[in-house]
Amino acid sequence: MKVTIVGTGYVGLVTGACLAEIGNDVFCVDVDPRKIEILNNGGVPIHEPGLQEMLRRTRAAGRIQFSTDVKASVEHGDIQFIAVGTPPDEDGSADLQYVLAAARNIGKYSNGFKVIVDKSTVPVGTALQVGRVVAEELKARGLDGSDKHGFSVVSNPEFLKEGAAVDDFMRPDRIVIGIDDDHAGQIAREKMKRLYAPFNRNHERTLYMDVRSAEFTKYAANAMLATRISFMNDLSNLADTVGADIEAVRRGIGSDPRIGYHFLYAGCGYGGSCFPKDVQALAQTARENGHTLRILEAVEAVNDDQKEVLVNKIVRRMGEDLRGRTFAVWGLAFKPNTDDMREASSRRMIEALLKRGASVQAYDPVARDEAERVFALDLADRAEDMKRLHFVKTQQDALTNADALVIVTEWKEFKSPDFAHLKGALKAPVIFDGRNLYEPEAMAELGIDYYAIGRPHVELDSNGSRH
Incomplete structure (x- = not known):
């Protein structure tokens, strides 16, 4: 089937790659020429396990293409996935400007019946707004919205976990499709059923419902x-x-x-x-x-x-004034297997340490480049603080001459470190663990002063007994 993906962000890129993997002809469009250049040169603008290999295969097979040509993208796909960002507005509501802009382009360049799929996370009632915008553009072109130039707006929310998105898409636990119960909706239902048929061969995973309920479900x-x-x-x-x-x-x-x-x-x-x-x-x-x-x-x-809890523990242990202190930080991304720094706990924690005069040596196996970009923006008006933030290449580099280790992201490589080396590298054997990776009693036996989340702080007396 011919499919267009509007937006090559996290959701759009995974959706496009996976649909191309199962044999569809996929056209990915984005208004950001930098992203398209990266993708056309064989790169991937996000970190997601398995995605780059899948894109390499589908690109080599000629089943996926990347472009900034909006008109060509609309003309390509019978099914048009809108997978653009819906960032929070000032009042917390979802900003739909990019969704509606995509809808407007579909109406402007539509060359036949289109199934318009809201893949972006959108509030209840968005499909109705998308339909109105498309209808306005068709009317402006003198088209009557009949089957030849008609459309149906479908809600098909994504349920992808960052770090496991490719597997989640290829082996979904459910496929939610919200669709209108009218003539155009029936056409759209058949097309969506055919598109997702390869994912339903073992058992039916598709849940059909009305559009508003699908929007609400996400x-x-x-x-x-x-x-x-x-x-x-x-x-x-x-x-x-x-x-x-x-x-x-x-x-x-x-x-x-x-x-x-x-x-x-x-x-x-x-x-x-x-x-x-x-x-x-x-x-x-x-x-x-x-x-x-x-x-x-x-x-x-x-x-x-909760994003202040680690800092509060550090302050209780080391005092409010942290000038002259250096902290090793393991983990910057909001979760493992991604470089996503959006709303990451590390941002609030590191900013709070810097504000109290501390220095930070931060390590993340994947998110270093993105973290540098994000903190350069976060600390744009705090040049002195930025000078005390250092991004290092290894977890060992982070430990060197630090007063304590702070763990923020539960990457696998942090779960079983060389504790003898860790103790030797730190000025004092102190760990503040924001992900509860270790056992308090075991840390006490190793002579490590260990502070976790909601777990007892264990100290052993000279006889090795807990007190």
Whole structure:
């Protein structure tokens, strides 16, 4: 099938590559010539495991192309995926300017019946706005919207985890399609059924529903996952106070099949491109419709506070004035297997350390370049602070002569380090662990002063007994 992907960001690029992998003829368009140049030269503007190899295969087979030519992109695809950004506006609502601009272009250059697929995460009612914009452009061209020049707007939200997006797309747990129950909708349903048929061969994964419910489903899913994270983070702070171990609590409640273990890990707050903006957007949608999602507003507030937890632990241990102190930081991306720095906990934490006069030696196996770009913007008016932030090439480089280690992202290479080397490299054996990678008792036995999230701080007496 001929498919067009509007937007070569995280969602668009993965969607385009995977649809080309299964044999479709895919045209990816973007208004950013830098991205298109990178892609046409064999590069990938984002880090996602397996994506570059898939793009290499599909490009060599001639099943995917990249261009800034909007007219050609509209003329190419019977199915037009809109996969552009929907950044948060000042009030937290989703900014739809890029979605509607894409819709306007489709109406302007449409050369036949188009299935217009909202792949971007958009609030309830967006499909209706997209349809109006397309209809306006068709009318301006003197086209009546009949089957020959008609269209149907479909909601097909993505459920891709950064770091596992290719696998998620190729082996989906569900495919949600929101579609109108009219003549154009029936045409669109058949085309979408054919497009996704290769993913349904073992068993049917497609859930058909009305468009508004599909739009709502995406936000509801991310809001539920964010709620679980903030719930555990809130409990972890109480566990710190009462002396409980949040990891034991996690195992205790996760063993209940009604609850399960997913997204129950306490840490230093969620980030990325989805959870923060989707929670805000759903809460704003509620306010616009005269409702207050009290739980969701608490979820956001807890997450905002949680990004200060590591700094608070550091201050309690080392004092408010951190001038002359150097901290090793392991992990900058908001999660492993990505270079995404959007809403990353490391940003707030590092800025807070620098503000207190500390120096930071930061390491991330993938996100270094993106982190340098982001912090250059974040600290544009804090030149003196920027001088004390150093991005290093190895995790060992980060440790050298540092007063303590701070772990922010749970990359696999951090899970089993050489603790003897770690102790020797640090000025003092102190670890502040924002992802609970190690066992407090084991750290105490190694002579490491270890502070985790919602886990007891263990000290051993001269006889090796816990006290």
